[in-house]
Amino acid sequence: MYELKTINLGVNCYLIKTNSFFILIDTGFSNKRVELIKELEKAGCKYGNLKLIILTHGDTDHTDNAAYIRGRFGAKIAMHKDDVGIVETGNMQYNRKEKPDKIAFIFKILTVIFSSFIKPDKFEKFSPDILFEDGFDLSEYGFDAKIIHIPGHSKGSIGVLTNDGNFFCGDLVYSAFGKPSSVFIDNLVDYNNSIDKIKKLDIKIFYPGHGKEFLAEKFFNNKIN
Ligand SMILES: [Zn+2]
Numbered sequence: 167m168y169e170l171k172t173i174n175l176g177v178n179c180y181l182i183k184t185n186s187f188f189i190l191i192d193t194g195f196s197n198k199r200v201e202l203i204k205e206l207e208k209a210g211c212k213y214g215n216l217k218l219i220i221l222t223h224g225d226t227d228h229t230d231n232a233a234y235i236r237g238r239f240g241a242k243i244a245m246h247k248d249d250v251g252i253v254e255t256g257n258m259q260y261n262r263k264e265k266p267d268k269i270a271f272i273f274k275i276l277t278v279i280f281s282s283f284i285k286p287d288k289f290e291k292f293s294p295d296i297l298f299e300d301g302f303d304l305s306e307y308g309f310d311a312k313i314i315h316i317p318g319h320s321k322g323s324i325g326v327l328t329n330d331g332n333f334f335c336g337d338l339v340y341s342a343f344g345k346p347s348s349v350f351i352d353n354l355v356d357y358n359n360s361i362d363k364i365k366k367l368d369i370k371i372f373y374p375g376h377g378k379e380f381l382a383e384k385f386f387n388n389k390i391n
Contacts, residue, residue: 168309170332173205177227178375180334181209184308187217190241191326191334192375193231196290202231203238213240218296218307221245222336222375223323224252224260226289233292244296246315249322256289261321267354272343298324316364318357319350331370331382339385341377346385 169183175194179202182189188211194202206216216239221229224245232243232253245253251260300315310329317323319337326334338360339346351357369382 168328171205171209172373172379173202175202176376178373178377180373181206181211182309183209186215186308188215189218189220189304189307189309190216190235191220192222192228192336193219193235195227196230196234196288199231199234202235206235206239211239213238215239216241218304219243220298220313220324220326221249221253221294222325222334223320224249225258225320225337226252226256228336228375229253230289233290236292236295242295243292244298245294246299246313246322246324247297248317249320250294250297252320252322254291254293256291262352266350266352267357268348268351270347270349273349276349314364314367316360318353318360319348320352321356323360325364327367327369331368332373333364333367333369333371333382334373335364335375337375339372339374341372341374341380343377345388346372346374346380 171181173179173181175198177194179194180191219232219235219241236243248261252258298313302313304311312327314325314327316325316338323336323338340349365386371379372382373379
């Protein structure tokens with residue numbers, strides 16, 4: 167069993183409380199750091215009990231506070247190896263196509279808004295402590311969940327699938343604009359393979375990086391893009 171708390175910082179951060187530890191999925195922008203820490207402490211996080219920071223992918227809107235939170239709470243940072251280059255350089259183009267296969271108009275607007283928060287030169291670069299492979303079992307952290315590699319938005323995108331069907335999907339799918347959609351696809355072939363892969367999993371609810379959670383059937387029954 168676990169408890170779930172959504173911390174909405176423009177980007178969703180998800181705090182999982184297991185029997186013994188806390189796990190944080192994504193960390194948000196540094197301009198929301200104070201708010202994030204307040205929420206973590208309110209939930210009971212303190213040095214030593216926040217064991218793991220899972221990054222769904224390397225993009226700086228999801229990873230900007232990771233190094234700081236690691237130091238403050240003594241956590242370990244875990245992510246997929248294919249996005250490590252992004253957090254080690256602060257360059258979101260790392261390991262991506264020169265031109266993404268799909269970029270929605272709304273994403274371009276978002277990028278303009280976000281770029282006022284993200285100062286690439288200010289990004290606190292770091293290296294992760296743990297590299298996830300597809301299928302990594304989180305039960306050693308008291309969390310009955312698995313890591314699912316879902317490239318498409320970025321090469322090293324991962325999702326976290328709990329045994330009871332909650333799927334933290336990062337930016338594979340957004341729900342910030344009324345209905346689930348994928349607004350930035352770097353590699354369409356990878357993306358389609360990832361969608362085919364997760365259709366076979368027992369997912370009940372998606373928890374996206376942006377926007378509200380939604381039922382899996384709402385996504386799978388509709389045209390995705
Ligand atoms: Zn994002």
